Amino acid sequence: MPKPKVLFLCSANSARSQMAEALLRKHGDDRFDVYSCGIEAKGVNPYTIRVLEELGIDTSRHYSKDIREYMGKMNFAYLITVCSAADRNCPSTFPGISKRMHWPFDDPAAYEGSDAEKLETFRTVRNQIEQKILAWLQELDGATSPAPADRTSA
Numbered sequence: 746m747p748k749p750k751v752l753f754l755c756s757a758n759s760a761r762s763q764m765a766e767a768l769l770r771k772h773g774d775d776r777f778d779v780y781s782c783g784i785e786a787k788g789v790n791p792y793t794i795r796v797l798e799e800l801g802i803d804t805s806r807h808y809s810k811d812i813r814e815y816m817g818k819m820n821f822a823y824l825i826t827v828c829s830a831a832d833r834n835c836p837s838t839f840p841g842i843s844k845r846m847h848w849p850f851d852d853p854a855a856y857e858g859s860d861a862e863k864l865e866t867f868r869t870v871r872n873q874i875e876q877k878i879l880a881w882l883q884e885l886d887g888a889t890s891p892a893p894a895d896r897t898s899a
Contacts (some may be wrong), residue, residue: 749822758783782810
């Protein structure tokens with residue numbers, strides 16, 4: 746039986762959707778084919794790579810993809826928008842989507858501050874995305890086991 750395909754969509758495919766793709770791959774136990782893209786590809790943010798490396802996830806070879814790379818070319822069990830701009834700007838008639846969901850997360854790339862402050866902001870969003878993915882997997886499984894403890898830094 747083919748694995749369900751999941752597409753994470755954000756505005757630029759530089760942070761949130763990249764994190765969600767990597768974290769579902771990590772926690773989904775090879776149950777899904779996972780992809781990510783943006784309304785407009787802008788390149789993967791270096792902080793995204795850094796905070797995923799802290800969890801042992803290597804995304805250094807990932808690249809930012811535009812929505813047109815997948816739209817109408819693949820069928821997805823789930824389209825999950827991870828930012829409000831993507832939710833607003835995603836075509837309402839995205840062909841080949843079985844279920845559309847919206848998980849809004851703040852854009853860590855929009856944060857202005859020192860290197861350490863930016864890194865902490867990316868960690869916070871990464872942790873929020875990870876918790877959402879773990880909760881969703883439990884929901885899909887009908888499980889009631891507790892989620893892992895909150896992680897505030899690496």
